[in-house]
Amino acid sequence: MDPLFDLTDRVVVITGASSGIGASAARCFADRGARVVLAARRKERLDELAADLPGAVPVACDVADPDACAALVDRAIAECGRLDVLVNNAGTHHVGPAEDEPVETFSAVVDLNLTSVFALSQAAARPMLAVGRGSIITIASVFGLNGAGQVPQASYSASKGAVVNLTRELGAQWARRGVRVNAIAPAFFSTEMTTAMFDDEGATRWMRRKTPMGRAGELDELHGALVYLASDASSYVTGTTLPVDGGWTAV
Ligand SMILES: NC(=O)c1ccc[n+]([C@@H]2O[C@H](COP(=O)([O-])OP(=O)(O)OC[C@H]3O[C@@H](n4cnc5c(N)ncnc54)[C@H](OP(=O)(O)O)[C@@H]3O)[C@@H](O)[C@H]2O)c1
Secondary structure, eight states, X not given: OOGGGOOTTOEEEEESTTSHHHHHHHHHHHHTTOEEEEEESOHHHHHHHHTTSTTOEEEEOOTTSHHHHHHHHHHHHHHHSOOOEEEEOOOOOOOBOGGGSOHHHHHHHHIIIIXXXXXXXXXXXXXHHHHTXXXXXXXXXXXXXXXXXXXXXXXXXXHHHHHHHHXXXXXXXXXXXXXXXXXXXXXXXXXXXXXXXHTOHHHHHHHHHHSTTSSOBOGGGGHHHHHHHHSGGGTTOOSOEEEESTTGGGO
């Protein structure tokens, strides 16, 4: 193992590990020798995944509850003795024209995609700052870097744009204290969240046409960015958002 990318025995908390990008990220880190703490609401899914990953700790957790975020960090440290990496991946969305989106829906999306990211990052950063070492990675979106428009999602775009700037601010605040904060901005990956799009031939044709690489991403194509940002390979990188998007944000 190249020491630059070595994650052996690192303790990684991943939210939204019950499906999609989070479950894939958990396998990626576990395959590289990390101890993974799997968080989501659907505990049976986490138990199933944990049975496949040596030393994995499944924790039922609603990240919309700040007390549950604090308890998740405590549990990770109690079970694994340390916390090296947090992956803020849990998220939700609402698709529909802005003029019809209920304000309550907007608030709920922002609560989960932004406020819970802050609450959990804060809870994780405290023990990381105490030892002067840690990496926090948030799964943002290309829709946090550009508007969506033809896939109308005002609350999603607003919340993802906000986590991009939260990443800059937390990265800057904690930069001299050993805790790095970065984000990944994926474009289109087939998961439960994107089922409606991937099931719609017209929508996938549109996506392929608009993406310079002409295709969606495969979940394991996010692994390089995850390992890079989690490991010492990115020791001088903080406050940044790395698109993994087949060129979506390049045009
Ligand atoms: N797929 C894409 O193309 C794409 C592109 C850009 C960004 N993203 C981002 O990637 C992240 C993962 O999405 P995905 O595509 O993998 O979708 P997904 O398969 O629907 O996964 C969403 C995850 O979030 C968890 N979650 C939702 N609400 C939660 C809560 N209150 N507390 C704890 N966990 C919660 C879900 O678990 P439970 O229901 O079990 O709690 C689930 O594991 C999201 O932040 C999404 O915005 C995805």
